[in-house]
Amino acid sequence: MARFCILCLIAFISVTSAQFIPPYTEDCRTDMYPPKGPTFKGTVSWYTIDLDLPPHKRWTSLITEKKKDLDNMIQVIRDLAKAFVPSGRLIELVDVTLPLMVNTLPNPFKDEIKGIALDSGIPLGEITLFNIFYEVFTVCTSVVAEDSKGNLLHGRNLDFGLFMGHPRVDSGQRDGMWMSFLTRSVLENATSYDNARYALAQTKLLAPAYFILGGNQSGQGCIITRSRELSLDLLELNVKLGRWYVLETNYDHWEEPFFLDDRRTPAMTCMNKTTQTNISIKTLYDMLSTKPVLNKLTTYTTLMQVSEGTLESYIRDCPNPCMPW
Template sequence: MEWTVVLLLLPLLGPPCRAQVAPPTVSISLDEEPEERWKPLLKVFDVAYLNKAAAAIIDSTVPKWVHHLIVPIVNSLEKYIPPPYAGEIRGLASHFGGNLTDIVILNFAYEVSAFCTSIITQDKSGNIYHGRNLDYPHPVLRNMTLNVIFMKNGKMAYQGTTFAGYVGLWTGQSPKKITISGDQRGTEHWWNWWKNVASALLVHASPVSWLVRETLEEAEDFQDAVIRLSKTPLITGVYYIVGGVRPGEGVIITRDRKGPVDIWPLDPMYDGWFRVETNFDHWLPPPPSDHRRQVANDALKSIGQKRINSYSLYQVLTLSPVCNRGTIYSTVMSAKSAEKYMTVVWPKGCRYTNNTDSLLTVQGAQTFH
């Protein structure tokens, strides 16, 4: 109810913004065989549309030579792709009536160009709040975004936000345990990235989004999650942003393929009550044209630790250029209060007209807490 009120009042609080919408929610049973798990998508999405959208994403993202490279992987799927993902990908191809090669390619295509902003914060009472914007160069993904609740033994095991046809997660939480988001590290050219993916599959390195999902499902607590996300070999560099349920349980992990480059935890005792990560190493300046980090930092300082909460954090995520024309969705979550997990989709992206007015909106948002 509180979030409904906030969303209704947002147009009155600040400069004009394209309307936000809630994505559909689908329950996936982990007790089902992997090939059958994603069948509930058929009740929510039009199959013909999804196939058309997937083809557009593949054509605009994946070089033609990759199609030939993927063929041996598809022919021996279980050899290259671990369970349960091989079975889930086979099931998606069956449910959508599509080509198995295309579904495999689509899942790796989503690993490219995930330009994002993630923020982890702690209030004065020690509560951890985690927000993220996910930006992609594929506007069609706005119509493919969904919340997924992964069920096990009749109970929620974990949940997240993803895209139809994609078995990985860039955003998610395990109730009463952890929240995780992933941001692409740097701006590697796609042709180099695909070469790295091809070679990494041969040594069974994990796609970054699969590791998020595995950690949400298997990690016992915050510390366990940080270890898993730090040490597991990956196909490419990434930033993992992790939140827990206890004071101080917040960290940004800067990864290369082999392991951690840097671990940047919350440090509330010395005014480090928030951390902001975009797509560049936090100890280096971002490109002159990218102001997301500075705007988010300034807004959080303006709010202050006493007034940070889920709603004010959401307002920071809506600021330009933190939220921009490429933003697909925004999520705010807190593992301690898992019922408040919220994602909104931006059908046309974010288009604010005045940053100063937006900052004033953030400062005034506390009245709705």
């Protein structure tokens, strides 16, 4: 029994420390941009969503084109649900109860979700479920940095793969808004950095969230740590204090990250090695390409520089050996 306990302890230590030793981590990558090699799977496809159309028709063209992919993704989730509840009652519950939630949503999201369900032929409850899912589970690494000339750069790894069928914005009204709906609303309606920051900090939400906001002038970058009701903390760029970047990885920045999911330390190590003088779209991509910042959940990397009109997104892969998150 004692020997078994020792073996268990060794196994636990091995798992918890794997993130911090090669090959699951590595020296900060260099010369990864322009994207190439085994971590690059291609550029993200771009689609135009016409917001002048009636809400229920806005996503018809895209959903029609991607219907098979959406069906396949939905089936994976159904199979997973049946593995936990073989009777199928979980899916039945989703299909019966969640449609009742849709009519409580603000427009235009309510009608857009109904339109997606109609166009895809997927039950409204299941489409609603995937919109809720992002509110409670998402993992990413996001950074806003200011170079030595005062230019703002924003980079992000999205470590999440289930976003087809969501009429929302992940990168880029009223009480209890869903986080991603609020993000889209701000991008559509905010007229300034200050206006966007206020909306993201003050609008009541359904769940806690982190918002990473970048502008186009020196000092315009922040992490907004939110509870449902209010802003808990605002960490802003301040070059005079040496804070030329702010970086968020799904944990309160004043707390230590979960020991099995410390992407913050390697990301900040690479940012500090890069220095403000050398930060650029190129070196930002290098940081976001370094394991475990890049991991098995990483779906795409987005790079932005508002002053130059730069918005690039690349589909990613993390070949083995690679951390699962």
